[in-house]
Amino acid sequence: MAKKIGVTMEVGNDGVAVITISNPPVNSLASPIISGLKEKFRDANQRIDVKAIVLIGNNGRFSGGFDINVFQQVHKTGDLSLMPEVSVELVCNLMEDSRKPLVAAVEGLALGGGLELAMACHARVAAPKAQLGLPELTLGVIPGFGGTQRLPRLVGLAKATDMILLSKSISSEEGQKLGLIDALVPPGDVLSTSRKWALDIAEGRKPFLRSLHRTDKIGSLSEARAILKTSRQLAKKIAPNMPQHHACIEVIEEGIIHGGYSGVLKEAEVFKQLVLSDTAKGLVHVFFAQRATSKVPNVTDVGLKPRPIKKVAVIGGGLMGSGIATALLLSNIRVVLKEINSEYLMKGIKSVEANMKGLVSRGKLTQDKAGKALSLFKGVLDYTEFKDVDMVIEAVIENIQLKQNIFKEIEKVCSPHCILASNTSTIDLDVIGEKTNSKDRIVGAHFFSPAHLMPLLEIVRSKNTSAQVILDLMAVGKAIKKVPVVVGNCIGFAVNRTFFPYSQAAHMLANLGVDLFRIDSVITSFGLPLGPFQLGDLAGHGIGLAVGPIYAKVYGDRMFRSPMTELLLKSGRNGKINGKGYYIYEKGSKPKPDPSVLSVVEESRKLTNIMPGGKPISVSDKEIVEMILFPVVNEACRVLDEGVVIRASDLDIASVLGMSFPSYRGGIVFWADTVGPKYIYERLKRLSETYGSFFKPSRYLEERAMNGMLLSESKSSRSRL
Numbered sequence: 001m002a003k004k005i006g007v008t009m010e011v012g013n014d015g016v017a018v019i020t021i022s023n024p025p026v027n028s029l030a031s032p033i034i035s036g037l038k039e040k041f042r043d044a045n046q047r048i049d050v051k052a053i054v055l056i057g058n059n060g061r062f063s064g065g066f067d068i069n070v071f072q073q074v075h076k077t078g079d080l081s082l083m084p085e086v087s088v089e090l091v092c093n094l095m096e097d098s099r100k101p102l103v104a105a106v107e108g109l110a111l112g113g114g115l116e117l118a119m120a121c122h123a124r125v126a127a128p129k130a131q132l133g134l135p136e137l138t139l140g141v142i143p144g145f146g147g148t149q150r151l152p153r154l155v156g157l158a159k160a161t162d163m164i165l166l167s168k169s170i171s172s173e174e175g176q177k178l179g180l181i182d183a184l185v186p187p188g189d190v191l192s193t194s195r196k197w198a199l200d201i202a203e204g205r206k207p208f209l210r211s212l213h214r215t216d217k218i219g220s221l222s223e224a225r226a227i228l229k230t231s232r233q234l235a236k237k238i239a240p241n242m243p244q245h246h247a248c249i250e251v252i253e254e255g256i257i258h259g260g261y262s263g264v265l266k267e268a269e270v271f272k273q274l275v276l277s278d279t280a281k282g283l284v285h286v287f288f289a290q291r292a293t294s295k296v297p298n299v300t301d302v303g304l305k306p307r308p309i310k311k312v313a314v315i316g317g318g319l320m321g322s323g324i325a326t327a328l329l330l331s332n333i334r335v336v337l338k339e340i341n342s343e344y345l346m347k348g349i350k351s352v353e354a355n356m357k358g359l360v361s362r363g364k365l366t367q368d369k370a371g372k373a374l375s376l377f378k379g380v381l382d383y384t385e386f387k388d389v390d391m392v393i394e395a396v397i398e399n400i401q402l403k404q405n406i407f408k409e410i411e412k413v414c415s416p417h418c419i420l421a422s423n424t425s426t427i428d429l430d431v432i433g434e435k436t437n438s439k440d441r442i443v444g445a446h447f448f449s450p451a452h453l454m455p456l457l458e459i460v461r462s463k464n465t466s467a468q469v470i471l472d473l474m475a476v477g478k479a480i481k482k483v484p485v486v487v488g489n490c491i492g493f494a495v496n497r498t499f500f501p502y503s504q505a506a507h508m509l510a511n512l513g514v515d516l517f518r519i520d521s522v523i524t525s526f527g528l529p530l531g532p533f534q535l536g537d538l539a540g541h542g543i544g545l546a547v548g549p550i551y552a553k554v555y556g557d558r559m560f561r562s563p564m565t566e567l568l569l570k571s572g573r574n575g576k577i578n579g580k581g582y583y584i585y586e587k588g589s590k591p592k593p594d595p596s597v598l599s600v601v602e603e604s605r606k607l608t609n610i611m612p613g614g615k616p617i618s619v620s621d622k623e624i625v626e627m628i629l630f631p632v633v634n635e636a637c638r639v640l641d642e643g644v645v646i647r648a649s650d651l652d653i654a655s656v657l658g659m660s661f662p663s664y665r666g667g668i669v670f671w672a673d674t675v676g677p678k679y680i681y682e683r684l685k686r687l688s689e690t691y692g693s694f695f696k697p698s699r700y701l702e703e704r705a706m707n708g709m710l711l712s713e714s715k716s717s718r719s720r721l
């Protein structure tokens with residue numbers, strides 16, 4: 001059925017014109033909506049039978065904001081004229097300065113441009129629990145329909161900068177307390193109360209307030225300057241590599257100093273500059289890429305419905321198992337945690353409790369909700385409870401035989417429709433399920449540590465996994481607030497496989513004589529939260545040593561073998577777990593580089609003996625980034641070539657959410673396309689001539705570079721999914 005897009009106006013006997021935005025699913029402000037709004041407001045202002053106006057969104061949602069597809073069009077074409085004129089012509093002139101009062105009837109959500117339209121109305125009536133916010137900075141732009149000016153005037157400068165800089169939305173209940181919402185009424189009364197409110201303004205019973213003209217919440221200039229100073233410090237901390245936060249503060253300041261209208265004009269100018277920034281391109285790409293992950297051919301488009309998953313068994317109460325159990329419990333899914341003895345079981349239970357406590361102490365969870373979640377939790381030592389679970393997630397150590405035995409056992413004790421998932425990060429699913437007759441029910445549920453906090457869930461599909469099982473796991477992933485990305489079966493799957501050269505390249509550079517702390521600092525300046533050495537410390541070097549041979553078996557042609565990890569472990573450094581790795585970890589303080597680790601590095605350098613002429617190489621920061629991340633891009637090319645992901649943008653999301661690759665760079669493939677496949681190919685080729693096959697460009701990269709194609713351009717469907 002075609003979507004009904006447009007703006008309608010109905011004038012009631014009471015003289016109130018109700019203008020309705022219809023653009024499912026979120027009533028985004030696409031170009032036809034904007035021209036429709038202009039037309040209807042003009043019309044309503046001219047008609048003598050209209051005394052007042054109510055603006056509402058169809059189907060219980062006010063508006064999700066400006067149509068983000070238009071940003072994408074602008075990015076593709078570079079044509080800024082695709083952006084309609086809204087801020088002055090529609091919002092200031094036709095709405096806020098209208099002679100007839102205008103009330104926003106807010107239900108569901110008013111985000112971005114949606115909230116900006118509501119703020120240009122002369123009052124706002126809302127239903128409970130509506131979501132209100134200006135999330136534009138997450139798209140690399142600033143609010144562009146006057147939000148930078150009107151929000152501070154309605155809720156105060158401190159709250160407004162907090163909401164805008166952190167893209168934090170609030171509920172209509174909080175909005176009412178702050179003065180953003182004038183009346184909170186039951187959902188069924190929103191329209192009738194709005195009509196009445198509009199007439200009350202028209203007939204002088206309620207004030208005719210124009211947000212942009214208000215000054216009562218702004219405070220004195222010196223107070224405002226103090227708040228903006230704090231905001232600048234916040235922006236520096238949270239977004240050191242992004243332009244929109246600082247730009248937004250400048251625009252807000254303009255309005256404080258020179259008045260709201262001057263602020264609106266500056267906002268429009270800065271908005272246009274930012275739309276075309278690389279940051280906006282990356283972030284808008286990530287917005288759509290994330291939504292694309294929920295479209296899986298032959299799974300989500302074949303009429304299947306997800307089955308309810310109410311009870312899950314988790315096998316193994318270690319770091320991963322307890323994190324997974326926590327994530328499930330937080331979404332009201334019953335969990336039985338199985339361990340092999342009571343000591344391990346107690347440890348697992350305590351970890352889950354500690355996870356909950358951590359969330360409560362950081363204000364992310366109420367004590368009451370933590371208590372409720374824990375009431376759904378049970379520890380067990382045998383399989384009795386498994387007979388009625390809907391899904392098992394195995395999260396034991398990476399040992400093939402152990403996993404094979406567990407799957408053989410659970411196949412017997414669980415019902416025939418129970419999903420059998422493994423949280424393995426490296427082992428082939430076909431091998432895990434080898435001893436069972438249930439290959440269609442076996443699936444990978446690869447969480448990232450800490451599993452109750454990290455947002456990515458890699459769903460690994462073997463050639464036998466059924467579409468229903470994939471769909472069920474996708475639904476569970478969404479229910480526990482993860483972003484599920486469906487990937488194919490190979491060693492390391494999409495994320496760990498793509499990033500396995502990350503630490504190896506770092507080891508190579510360190511063995512070539514580059515300071516390891518400098519490497520970490522260059523990579524964090526690029527935008528990853530942890531450099532490769534600190535990341536190794538966090539994961540624990542024991543794990544690195546254990547999975548190394550598994551990767552070497554299949555990707556041996558492009559491995560750099562460094563003795564550093566072994567030497568590190570020999571010197572008693574396992575990373576954060578035992579307080580000592582490349583860095584020193586002390587409770588309550590930030591990790592400190594440990595100069596004494598340099599003797600380990602020296603020993604490694606002696607053993608590898610790869611420094612040309614025995615002397616450390618000299619490299620720029622840019623070269624460090626290229627030597628660390630281009631091999632990652634190279635592996636991403638192989639992942640694309642082999643069809644391990646459905647589409648290149650899935651790998652972008654997986655890299656952003658699984659490896660914290662900076663979202664403003666759009667993910668690993670998007671970033672590589674920005675740098676240019678030809679440039680990357682040529683750099684890798686030269687590096688491989690100097691330093692060997694670790695850098696050898698893949699066939700996919702070479703083909704793309706030679707043909708002038710982007711890495712993300714899809715070719716024929718060689719997907720293994």
Ligand SMILES: C[C@H](O)CC(=O)SCCNC(=O)CCNC(=O)[C@H](O)C(C)(C)COP(=O)(O)OP(=O)(O)OC[C@H]1O[C@@H](n2cnc3c(N)ncnc32)[C@H](O)[C@@H]1OP(=O)(O)O
Pocket residue numbers: 025026028029064065066067068069109111112113114116135136139142143144145147288291292
């Ligand atoms: C000038 C202005 O200041 C600039 C702006 O207004 S920029 C836009 C600001 N608004 C936003 O950032 C809100 C973005 N949207 C969201 O956060 C969420 O979509 C939401 C909270 C509105 C709804 O969430 P949810 O119900 O989970 O649905 P979700 O899957 O995200 O979206 C449903 C569909 O609507 C689309 N959509 C959501 N908001 C959209 C928007 N503003 N423009 C275009 N499409 C949008 C999504 O792409 C998705 O499409 P698909 O089904 O084809 O994949």
